[in-house]
Amino acid sequence: xxxxxxxxxxxxxxxxxxxxxxxxxxxxxxxxxxxxxxxxxxxxxxxxxxxxxxxxxxxxxxxxxxxxxxxxxxxxxxxxxxxxxxxxxxxxxxxxxx
Amino acid sequence: xxxxxxxxxxxxxxxxxxxxxxxxxxxxxxxxxxxxxxxxxxxxxxxxxxxxxxxxxxxxxxxxxxxxxxxxxxxxxxxxxxxxxxxxxxxxxxxxxxxxxxxxxxxxxxxxxxxxxxxxxxxxxxxxxxxxxxxxxxxxxxxxxxxxxxxxxxxxxxxxxxxxxxxxxxxxxxxxxxxxxxxxxxxxxxxxxxxxxxxxxxxxxxx
Numbered sequence: 483x484x485x486x487x488x489x490x491x492x493x494x495x496x497x498x499x500x501x502x503x504x505x506x507x508x509x510x511x512x513x514x515x516x517x518x519x520x521x522x523x524x525x526x527x528x529x530x531x532x533x534x535x536x537x538x539x540x541x542x543x544x545x546x547x548x549x550x551x552x553x554x555x556x557x558x559x560x561x562x563x564x565x566x567x568x569x570x571x572x573x574x575x576x577x578x579x580x
Numbered sequence: 581x582x583x584x585x586x587x588x589x590x591x592x593x594x595x596x597x598x599x600x601x602x603x604x605x606x607x608x609x610x611x612x613x614x615x616x617x618x619x620x621x622x623x624x625x626x627x628x629x630x631x632x633x634x635x636x637x638x639x640x641x642x643x644x645x646x647x648x649x650x651x652x653x654x655x656x657x658x659x660x661x662x663x664x665x666x667x668x669x670x671x672x673x674x675x676x677x678x679x680x681x682x683x684x685x686x687x688x689x690x691x692x693x694x695x696x697x698x699x700x701x702x703x704x705x706x707x708x709x710x711x712x713x714x715x716x717x718x719x720x721x722x723x724x725x726x727x728x729x730x731x732x733x734x735x736x737x738x739x740x741x742x743x744x745x746x747x748x749x750x751x752x753x754x755x756x757x758x759x760x761x762x763x764x765x766x767x768x769x770x771x772x773x774x775x776x777x778x779x780x781x782x783x784x785x786x787x
């Protein structure tokens with residue numbers, strides 16, 4: 483048990499260093515070559531996936547939890563889509579279509 | 581099980597195993613995180629849409645702002661590590677150590693907020709307001725303050741929650757489960773920042 487905990491924390495330290503290294507690379511790359519949106523987003527997704535899987539332990543949960551969260555995400559996206567179109571109408575101060 | 585036994589204890593032997601083998605409160609936190617992630621996603625999407633639609637989008641962030649963003653990233657990612665140490669200590673039933681690391685995490689959250697406010701004050705001092713700025717597209721301020729403001733509000737809410745849960749845990753009224761569930765929220769706040777830095781700061785870097 484203690485060994486497992488120690489191994490898990492050692493992996494967390496490694497993930498911490500990798501996430502920080504990616505952040506430093508992002509900034510140095512943007513300073514030297516200018517910001518590349520696709521590359522920046524890919525690196526951000528890589529950082530996020532490392533944090534979700536290791537810091538938030540989603541990797542250790544049952545796969546059913548991961549799959550159960552997908553329909554909920556789709557539902558929230560669908561509901562936001564309803565509000566979304568209305569926000570663009572407000573941005574241009576247009577009245578609703580009658 | 582007989583009908584008589586069921587009548588005495590209606591839940592005896594009838595409770596099913598939890599479907600995801602996690603406490604309900606942890607599942608609720610995951611659901612909250614997803615809805616919150618979509619909210620931030622929508623804000624960042626709106627920012628990207630408006631930015632691309634504006635030919636005179638300002639790029640005001642000079643090197644000191646970028647280094648400040650890197651320092652903020654360092655503090656927030658480190659606070660994710662400190663909250664993991666707190667969870668680890670709580671799972672080993674070391675209440676004093678868990679409390680200490682939870683409070684260290686809260687202090688780091690406050691340091692992050694202070695640096696963020698300094699960045700805000702600097703921009704406000706340069707004349708940036710929600711719907712005007714001296715450089716170009718007036719929506720720059722609205723998107724910047726909305727995204728970073730909502731994130732800062734999440735950090736502050738997390739700091740309050742860390743202090744409250746830490747104190748109640750120290751008093752022995754909460755278990756390690758509560759520290760672990762709160763840590764999920766704190767990691768989420770960290771993850772959002774990983775997207776804010778490249779999209780809001782690096783994309784608007786002065787060249």
